Amino acid sequence: MFFSVDPANGLAIYEQVVRQVTFAVAGEVVKPGELVPSVREVARELTINPNTVARAYRQLQADGVLEPVRGTGLAVSSGADGRCRERRRQFIRVRLHQVLLEAKQSRLDDRELCDLVATELAAIQPREA
Amino acid sequence: MFFSVDPANGLAIYEQVVRQVTFAVAGEVVKPGELVPSVREVARELTINPNTVARAYRQLQADGVLEPVRGTGLAVSSGADGRCRERRRQFIRVRLHQVLLEAKQSRLDDRELCDLVATELAAIQPREA
Amino acid sequence: MFFSVDPANGLAIYEQVVRQVTFAVAGEVVKPGELVPSVREVARELTINPNTVARAYRQLQADGVLEPVRGTGLAVSSGADGRCRERRRQFIRVRLHQVLLEAKQSRLDDRELCDLVATELAAIQPREA
Amino acid sequence: MFFSVDPANGLAIYEQVVRQVTFAVAGEVVKPGELVPSVREVARELTINPNTVARAYRQLQADGVLEPVRGTGLAVSSGADGRCRERRRQFIRVRLHQVLLEAKQSRLDDRELCDLVATELAAIQPREA
DNA sequence: GTGGTCTAGACCACC
DNA sequence: GTGGTCTAGACCACG
Numbered sequence: 001m002f003f004s005v006d007p008a009n010g011l012a013i014y015e016q017v018v019r020q021v022t023f024a025v026a027g028e029v030v031k032p033g034e035l036v037p038s039v040r041e042v043a044r045e046l047t048i049n050p051n052t053v054a055r056a057y058r059q060l061q062a063d064g065v066l067e068p069v070r071g072t073g074l075a076v077s078s079g080a081d082g083r084c085r086e087r088r089r090q091f092i093r094v095r096l097h098q099v100l101l102e103a104k105q106s107r108l109d110d111r112e113l114c115d116l117v118a119t120e121l122a123a124i125q126p127r128e129a
Numbered sequence: 130m131f132f133s134v135d136p137a138n139g140l141a142i143y144e145q146v147v148r149q150v151t152f153a154v155a156g157e158v159v160k161p162g163e164l165v166p167s168v169r170e171v172a173r174e175l176t177i178n179p180n181t182v183a184r185a186y187r188q189l190q191a192d193g194v195l196e197p198v199r200g201t202g203l204a205v206s207s208g209a210d211g212r213c214r215e216r217r218r219q220f221i222r223v224r225l226h227q228v229l230l231e232a233k234q235s236r237l238d239d240r241e242l243c244d245l246v247a248t249e250l251a252a253i254q255p256r257e258a
Numbered sequence: 259m260f261f262s263v264d265p266a267n268g269l270a271i272y273e274q275v276v277r278q279v280t281f282a283v284a285g286e287v288v289k290p291g292e293l294v295p296s297v298r299e300v301a302r303e304l305t306i307n308p309n310t311v312a313r314a315y316r317q318l319q320a321d322g323v324l325e326p327v328r329g330t331g332l333a334v335s336s337g338a339d340g341r342c343r344e345r346r347r348q349f350i351r352v353r354l355h356q357v358l359l360e361a362k363q364s365r366l367d368d369r370e371l372c373d374l375v376a377t378e379l380a381a382i383q384p385r386e387a
Numbered sequence: 388m389f390f391s392v393d394p395a396n397g398l399a400i401y402e403q404v405v406r407q408v409t410f411a412v413a414g415e416v417v418k419p420g421e422l423v424p425s426v427r428e429v430a431r432e433l434t435i436n437p438n439t440v441a442r443a444y445r446q447l448q449a450d451g452v453l454e455p456v457r458g459t460g461l462a463v464s465s466g467a468d469g470r471c472r473e474r475r476r477q478f479i480r481v482r483l484h485q486v487l488l489e490a491k492q493s494r495l496d497d498r499e500l501c502d503l504v505a506t507e508l509a510a511i512q513p514r515e516a
Numbered sequence: 517g518t519g520g521t522c523t524a525g526a527c528c529a530c531c
Numbered sequence: 532g533t534g535g536t537c538t539a540g541a542c543c544a545c546g
Contacts, residue, residue, distance in 0.1 A: 012544070012545065013457065013545080013546090014544095014545080014546095023231075023234070023235035023236075024235075026235060026236070026237075027235050027236030027237075028236075029236070048546090049458075049545090049546050050546095051545090051546060052545080052546065055545090055546090088235055088237060089237075089241070089245070092228060092231070092232045092235075092237065092242070092245060093245055093249065095224075095227075095228040095231075096228055096245060096246060096249045097249050097252070097253075098224075099221060099224040099225055099228065100249050100250060100252075100253045101253055102221070102224075103221045103253075104253045104254075105152075106152035106155060106156055106217055106221075107152075107155075107156030107157075107158070108155075108156075108217060108218075108221065110254070112218070113221070114250075116218070116221060116222055116225060117225065117246065117250065120222065120225045120226050120229050121229060121243075121246065123226070123229075124226075124229045124230055124232075124233045125233070125239065136522095141520080141521060141522090142521080142522075143521080143522090167532085167533065167534085168533080168534065169532090169533085169534095177522085177523090178522060178523045178524070179523095179524095180522075180523075180524085181521085181522065181523080183534075183535075183536095184521095184522095186534080187534095187535090191449065197533090197534070197535095198533090199271065199530065199531070199533085199534090200307070200529090200530045200531030200532085200533055200534085201530095201531070201532090201533065201534095202532090202533060202534080203533090203534075270529070270530065271530080271531090272529095272530080272531095281489075281492070281493035281494075282493075284493060284494070284495075285493050285494030285495075286494075287494070306531090307530090307531050309530090309531060310530080310531065313530090313531095346493055346495060347495075347499070347503070350486060350489070350490045350493075350495065350500070350503060351503055351507065353482075353485075353486040353489075354486055354503060354504060354507045355507050355510070355511075356482075357479060357482040357483055357486060358507050358508060358510075358511045359511055360479070360482075361479045361511075362511045362512075363410075364410035364413060364414055364475055364479075365410075365413075365414030365415075365416070366413075366414075366475060366476075366479065368512065370476070371479070372508075374476070374479060374480055374483060375483060375504065375508065378480065378483045378484050378487050379487060379501075379504065381484070381487075382484075382487045382488055382490075382491045383491070383497065394537095399535080399536060399537090400536080400537075401536080401537090425517085425518065425519085426518080426519065427517090427518085427519095435537085435538090436537060436538045436539070437538095437539095438537075438538075438539085439536085439537065439538080441519075441520075441521095442536095442537095444519080445519095445520085455518090455519070455520095456518090457518085457519090457545065457546070458517085458518055458519085458544090458545045458546035459517090459518065459519095459545095459546075460517090460518060460519080461518090461519075
């Protein structure tokens with residue numbers, strides 16, 4: 001299993017699944033043509049409702065990330081990796097923009113904001129000379 | 130009026146009001162002891178329901194940011210500015226952490242991530258040397 | 259001035275004034291026939307709205323505790339001391355009953371309740387061999 | 388249903404619900420992990436508005452007494468029993484203190500006060516040796 | 517089915 | 532005028 005969810009996250013569980021799968025494809029943890037775990041398996045593994053997984057997979061099909069293989073399961077669509085990378089980039093970009101804009105609009109001091117960004121960037125990247 | 134809301138933001142309107150007021154106090158747009166606009170005034174101004182504003186103001190009282198002045202209105206509590214600044218810092222910090230961690234976990238390339246951060250930081254800051 | 263109010267008490271200010279005067283009469287701090295401070299004086303002293311004091315005095319007249327002395331002010335009614343003592347007794351009795359009943363209904367342990375009562379009784383009475 | 392409300396109590400209905408639930412948890416009528424009756428069920432049972440119940444439950448979440456189980460309902464938080472017991476104790480203690488102090492300050496005779504306390508304590512306790 | 521949110525409109529006490 | 536409370540009814544996302 002290449003993803004997990006946090007039920008007490010505030011975000012909808014099915015959305016967490018959608019994003020996790022999208023990012024897994026973007027990061028080439030699963031490649032086009034490979035099968036993703038079945039709805040039942042994911043539900044059992046994460047102890048969430050199968051309906052919730054089904055809903056996520058339904059949206060991923062609508063997104064063109066997954067496609068059904070008759071009688072076998074769901075596979076990552078060909079070319080989905082590129083699209084997922086773009087989606088990941090957009091996602092990160094928008095969220096970054098939001099938080100930085102919000103900080104600026106709240107009249108947070110420039111220096112304090114830069115400090116925060118630097119600190120958090122460093123915290124994320126364990127090794128960085 | 131020192132704040133506004135976006136009804137189609139995804140976030141609850143009352144939460145937007147709570148945050149806006151908190152940030153306004155943090156940025157010293159309103160200072161301790163000063164009255165905030167009345168429930169009805171805010172509701173009229175933002176064309177939202179008075180109950181929604183009342184709910185936000187109620188939470189701000191629970192947060193120790195506002196306090197009632199009987200028959201007069203709600204005023205910023207003394208010492209609320211410091212607490213609001215801390216709350217603002219925490220808020221920004223957590224959101225930054227979330228998005229950066231998410232980027233890292235999705236195996237986004239370090240260089241691409243840094244480019245994004247630099248770009249968005251520049252976009253936020255009007256003056257660019 | 260033989261009483262005070264706490265604006266941030268939750269209870270209405272005018273009710274606090276009513277009760278304080280009633281209890282002052284019951285405790286013979288002011289006796290029948292004596293004048294109570296004027297509306298303006300009380301308002302100035304407690305820095306509350308004169309309307310609020312007037313309202314309290316109005317109710318005290320309706321209660322038969324105060325009566326107007328033409329051109330002079332308001333005086334404690336004759337016989338008001340007895341009535342105020344009875345009112346005070348009732349008031350305390352009812353409030354005691356409420357809190358004890360509530361404690362019992364919430365399944366608070368008998369022993370813990372008795373401890374609380376004893377402790378608070380002792381705290382009230384500074385000297386008690 | 389392990390609680391009830393009195394609409395004409397002076398206290399806000401939602402506050403009565405908050406207190407009843409808190410005391411029920413303190414008295415182990417409901418235990419951590421167990422679900423509390425749904426908003427709609429309580430509203431139907433007590434014939435009050437669902438919004439009023441929702442408001443009480445919202446505050447209980449803020450108090451850390453209840454926590455949402457997505458799509459299932461609200462459950463008593465783990466460790467809430469201890470906190471609720473402490474809160475119950477504080478609540479009773481403060482109310483006792485208020486009424487006793489008030490009695491003392493109104494110069495009520497010590498003997499009369501003790502009589503009142505003894506009488507009401509006896510009235511509360513069914514068994515009387 | 518669950519809780520969460522919002523709107524609309526009403527009544528209250530207080531100043 | 533102010534905030535506080537309650538009711539009524541609607542829509543949403545989630546499981």
